Amino acid sequence: MITHQTGEHVQGKRIFIYVWCYLLALTLIEVVLAYQQLNLKTMLVILMGLSVIKATLIISYFMHLRYERLSLVVTLMPALIFVIGMMFAAFPDSLRLLQLGIR
């Protein structure tokens, strides 16, 4: 039988409501930003930044990773960030593509 080493702790509801409110607020900020007619690259960077903050909130609080063993976080997150980073390495090429003017 597998024994759990961390005690199961049950959280109050309030933190989840706070996180929900932050997520909604960030969503509305993103929507407002979309209509500011910024340069595409700037818009992309800001939107991705806000999305990463939202993702961090969801992963930490809703998916409970904040309260799990650090070893689990270290096993999961760096691998994901590394793979995504590797994909992003090719991204500047899309700007080259844009400058080629191919329709």
Next chain:
Amino acid sequence: MASHDAVGSMQGVITEESIWNGGRSPYAIGSKKLGMWLFILSDAITFSALLMAYSYVRVGSPLWPRPFGPSSIANATVMTFVLLSSSVSMVLAVRAAKLGERSQTVKWILATMLGGVAFDVLHIREWLGLIAEGVRLFRNPWGTPLFGATFFGLTGLHMTHVTLGVIYLGIIAVGVHRSKFTSEDVEVSGLYWHFVDLVWMFIFPLVYLMSAKFA
């Protein structure tokens, strides 16, 4: 023969609880939960690859359509709100499960499922609208042919995840109701649901907000 290697067990004896017999949980979580985390990791990489490919083409194409008027953006925002709220209800379901409140758990899981169904309905309505306007996988009336393929591909895969998630949650709800599933099972299904929400947090700005129609 005596074993000197087994940490945490008496020398020479491999007990039931010894580390070599599964007596310790990986990362102090159950194996179901670890399995779900690893699956989520792989699925996240899949979606990242698709989102990356989409972003690449989106930024690299000067004639990318901007078909999403205010009502489309409003619809997508409502869908985001619905999915975020369903994540909260899921979290409350997990909490109720941990507290041993069976009927509350089922109630919150049903609320989450309702959110998923509402999301699907709004999404399909939008799809039908776009198809009616002439958007196909490799053809659309406005610009770069790839718009349809990337849009339907990304949102379609996500919608599939949502639908399968609703079915999965239904099975969990029935199981909890019949006292067959534990709070760990509810928590594991919650992880999947939050992942689905997480992916939408990236699809919404990259697909919808980046192609919003300016007046």
